[in-house]
Amino acid sequence: xxxxxxxxxxxxxxxxxxxxxxxxxxxxxxxxxxxxxxxxxxxxxxxxxxxxxxxxxxxxxxxxxxxxxxxxxxxxxxxxxxxxxxxxxxxxxxxxxxxxxxxxxxxxxxxxxxxxxxxxxxxxxxxxxxxxxxxxxxxxxxxxxxxxxxxxxxxxxxxxxxxxxxxxxxxxxxxxxxxxxxxxxxxxxxxxxxxxxxxxxxxxxxxxxxxxxxxxxxxxxxxxxxxxxxxxxxxxxxxxxxxxxxxxxxxxxxxxxxxxxxxxxxxxxxxxxxxxxxxxxxxxxxxxxxxxxxxxxxxxxxxxxxxxxxxxxxxxxxxxxxxxxxxx
Numbered sequence: 001x002x003x004x005x006x007x008x009x010x011x012x013x014x015x016x017x018x019x020x021x022x023x024x025x026x027x028x029x030x031x032x033x034x035x036x037x038x039x040x041x042x043x044x045x046x047x048x049x050x051x052x053x054x055x056x057x058x059x060x061x062x063x064x065x066x067x068x069x070x071x072x073x074x075x076x077x078x079x080x081x082x083x084x085x086x087x088x089x090x091x092x093x094x095x096x097x098x099x100x101x102x103x104x105x106x107x108x109x110x111x112x113x114x115x116x117x118x119x120x121x122x123x124x125x126x127x128x129x130x131x132x133x134x135x136x137x138x139x140x141x142x143x144x145x146x147x148x149x150x151x152x153x154x155x156x157x158x159x160x161x162x163x164x165x166x167x168x169x170x171x172x173x174x175x176x177x178x179x180x181x182x183x184x185x186x187x188x189x190x191x192x193x194x195x196x197x198x199x200x201x202x203x204x205x206x207x208x209x210x211x212x213x214x215x216x217x218x219x220x221x222x223x224x225x226x227x228x229x230x231x232x233x234x235x236x237x238x239x240x241x242x243x244x245x246x247x248x249x250x251x252x253x254x255x256x257x258x259x260x261x262x263x264x265x266x267x268x269x270x271x272x273x274x275x276x277x278x279x280x281x282x283x284x285x286x287x288x289x290x291x292x293x294x295x296x297x298x299x300x301x302x303x304x305x306x307x308x309x310x311x312x313x314x315x316x317x318x319x320x321x322x323x324x325x326x327x328x
Contacts, residue, residue, distance in 0.1 A: 001236065003265055004028060004067065004173070005258060006251035007055060009042050016255050016262075017058060023266045025245065026065030028104065029055060035091045037072030037195035039106075039128060040251045044198075053098045060099030068095055071106040071126040072195035073188070080109040089117050096121060108143055115144045122146045127175050127247075128191055132160070134167040141168035147245055149173040153182065155229040156307045161242040173245035176231045177261065179278035179285070181224055186213040219288045223322040226302070227312065230278055232294060233265045235303045249279035271295045273327075291327040300324060 002025035007013055009029075017027065030038035032048050045051070052068075059066040070088055078084040088110060092103055096118055104124035105111055111123055124147040131137055132151040140148055148170040154160045155174055165172045180187060190213075218224050231239070236246070248265060250258045261277045264270035270277055274292040275285060305317055 001246065001266065001268075003176075003262060004065075004245055004247040005262060006040075006249060007052075008251055008253060008255060008258060009044065009048075009051070010255055012255045013258070014055075014058060016259055017062065017064065020259070020262060021062040021064050023262060024064050026067050026102065027055065027059055028067040028069050028247075029251075030069050030071075031088070031091050033198045035087055036070050037075065037197070038069065039071045039073070039126070039191060039194055041194055041197035042251055053095065056095055056098040056100050059101075065101040066095075066099065067102040067104050067124060068092060068100060069104045069126070070110065071104055071128060073106050073128050074192040074195040075107065076196070079107060085110055085113055089114060092118055092121065102147070104147075104149070108140065108145075111143045111145065124173065125149050127152065127173075127178075131164065134163045137164040137168035137170070141170050145170050147171045147173050149175065149247070150243075152178060152180075152229040155231055156303075158238065158242050158307070161239070165242060165244075171244035172242065173247055174231065174239060174243045175247045175249060176236075176265065177278050178230070178249040179228060179275075179280035181214050181217065182227045182229050184214055215285065215288065218285055221319075222289050222326065223318040225275075225285060225289060225292060226297075226306070226318045226321055228278070230274075232274070232298065232302070233268050233270050233277070234298050236265065236268055238303065253279060274325075289326060292322075293325045293327050296325045297321070 002023055004026040005024055007027050007029035029052055033044050056066045075084065102122035102124055103114060104126050106126040106128045114121065114123060123145055125131065125140055125145045127149045130151045131140060131148060132154045137148055148164060148168050150161055150164055150172055152175055161172055248261055250261060264277050272294065274294040300321060309315060
C-alpha cells in the first residue's frame, strides 16, 4: 500500500522522497500564495515557484504522482471570477509542463474549465468539499471529478464509503490522520481564516480558534480524541475495496515526523502514542492528554466499537476507553 503525503516545504523533504518513493503514491502541495490560498498556514519563501517545480520534477523522475492543492475554502471576491480562473489555470499549466499529474479543488466551479484546458490532468476534490452523501458524490462525478475525497465523518462508515464510490464512479480518497475534532463547530471558520493566512491578522485569528476553541473543548472532555475520525494503521485492511487513495496529513509536520507516520501506516502498525501519528495530536492536544496507547486501543477492539456507535452524545464508551488507554 502507498500513501499520498503533503510537502512540508523543508529541504530535507527531498531526501525523504528519494528514500521512500516506493511507499508514496503522490505528494500534494499548495500553489503560490499570490495564486491561491491554502488549507494550512506554512510560510512560503521567495523562491517557492521554483521550489514546487523542482518537487514536481523529482516526483516525475521517481514515478510518484504530484498533486497541486487548490483548496482554499474562501477566496473572497475573486472566487470563481474569470481572472481567478485564468490565474489558477496558468499556474497549473506551468506545473504540468514539469510533470504535474493532478490538481485538487475545493471550489468545484473550476473543474470543468480545468478538464477542458488540461485534459491529461487528473481532477481531485478536496476533503473540504465535505462529501458524505451519495447524491453529492453523483453530482461530483458528473462534474468530472476523478478522485473524490470523502468527508472525514464517513471514515468509519465502510458502507457509506462504498456508496460514494459506486454513485460517483470516481476513486475514493480517505484522509487517515487529520487530528481535527469530529463535527468540530469551528472547522469552517478555521479553514476560511487559513485560506487568508497570508493576509494581515488572519493567522492570528486562526490560532485563536485552535487554542481557544477545539483545545478548550478537548480539555473539558479528553475522550473527544477517540471520536476524531482517524484511521489507525492496523485497520487499513478493512478499507480494501471501498477506498483507493490513502492520504496522510503531513504539511505541518517535521520531516522526521512525516517519516515516522508514513512508516507506521506502511507497516500497518504503531505501538506507541497514537497522538504521534495524528497531524496535530502532540502539538495541539499534548498539554491535555499526554499519551494514548494505540496498541492497547487495538486490543480493546476500537474499530468495531467505533463503527458500531449510533448514539454518540448519550454513550459512555469512549470515556471508558480513554480511561483505559490514556498513559501518564
